[in-house]
Amino acid sequence: MGTRAVIIGVAGRMGRALTRTAAEFPQLTLTGAIASPESAALGRDAGELAGIAPLGLAVSADLAGALQAADVALDFSLPEACAAHLEACRASGTPLLIGTTGLTETLGEADLAQAAQHIALLVASNTSLGVTLLTELVRQAAASLPLEFDVEIFETHHRMKRDAPSGTALMLARAAADARGLAPTEALAGARSARGGPRRAGEIGFAVARGGDVVGEHDVRFLGPGEQLVLGHRATDRSIFARGALTAALWLAQQPAGRYEMRDILV
Numbered sequence: 001m002g003t004r005a006v007i008i009g010v011a012g013r014m015g016r017a018l019t020r021t022a023a024e025f026p027q028l029t030l031t032g033a034i035a036s037p038e039s040a041a042l043g044r045d046a047g048e049l050a051g052i053a054p055l056g057l058a059v060s061a062d063l064a065g066a067l068q069a070a071d072v073a074l075d076f077s078l079p080e081a082c083a084a085h086l087e088a089c090r091a092s093g094t095p096l097l098i099g100t101t102g103l104t105e106t107l108g109e110a111d112l113a114q115a116a117q118h119i120a121l122l123v124a125s126n127t128s129l130g131v132t133l134l135t136e137l138v139r140q141a142a143a144s145l146p147l148e149f150d151v152e153i154f155e156t157h158h159r160m161k162r163d164a165p166s167g168t169a170l171m172l173a174r175a176a177a178d179a180r181g182l183a184p185t186e187a188l189a190g191a192r193s194a195r196g197g198p199r200r201a202g203e204i205g206f207a208v209a210r211g212g213d214v215v216g217e218h219d220v221r222f223l224g225p226g227e228q229l230v231l232g233h234r235a236t237d238r239s240i241f242a243r244g245a246l247t248a249a250l251w252l253a254q255q256p257a258g259r260y261e262m263r264d265i266l267v
């Protein structure tokens, strides 16, 4: 049967992409398809919901039940639902990958650290392998270039996206701040349009655009005297997040309790 996986948020865009992409992973079996208790998808076949052949797996709201026979869970739902999902995984001892973004208001670092004492936990606001490598390149560039190279982040997403700046933009900024020994709370400047005055040394600003069906675009610009380095990523298909998440979930299912990041799975 291989690794038994539960998808939480199965009725959403990412949940359906995960269901479709899981077929590319013969070593993985979907054993749970979880939606909200109010979901219109309850009782439907998860495969049909995702636009593929029936899987014989009904969409359910019974997460605790699904976790009883699972090796790993993937959460791509809503931030306000994630604390309950984390608690259910902690209670059942099931490794959990949280891909849901915008967590900070609902689930703090202390909650995540506490749960990671009991289960393998990977929180990733971007599970694409390309963005995982981009983050490492940003870390390297921020550490190598002199501080006079200012860092600014530009991101574009589809019109339905709820959070801004994107979780990925924040992650990239934190990687740059971290590499320069700056505290993210002080370094992250937020949107430039909301701030007046000249640029403060070391701060990282964001430019955000929302519209159309853009899956995700990120550029990290290092603006120096007389030259500019731009490190960027373009997502054209949601399946890259699903493929990266399923690759990471297979890996996570084998790990002992602890806190992990996407970069841990890069070879």
Ligand SMILES: NC(=O)c1ccc[n+]([C@@H]2O[C@H](COP(=O)([O-])OP(=O)(O)OC[C@H]3O[C@@H](n4cnc5c(N)ncnc54)[C@H](OP(=O)(O)O)[C@@H]3O)[C@@H](O)[C@H]2O)c1
Binding pocket: 008, 009, 010, 011, 012, 013, 014, 015, 034, 035, 036, 037, 038, 039, 040, 041, 076, 077, 078, 079, 081, 098, 099, 100, 101, 102, 124, 125, 126, 127, 128, 241
């Ligand atoms: N990590 C990454 O690489 C990555 C990539 C893309 C998106 N994301 C993030 O993933 C999340 C989902 O994105 P999306 O585009 O799929 O959004 P979406 O289409 O709005 O899907 C979210 C789904 O969660 C379901 N849901 C709500 N409460 C739930 C609960 N208590 N239990 C289970 N399911 C619940 C909702 O459907 P029902 O009410 O029908 O269940 C909804 O369809 C967002 O936070 C997004 O930013 C992450």
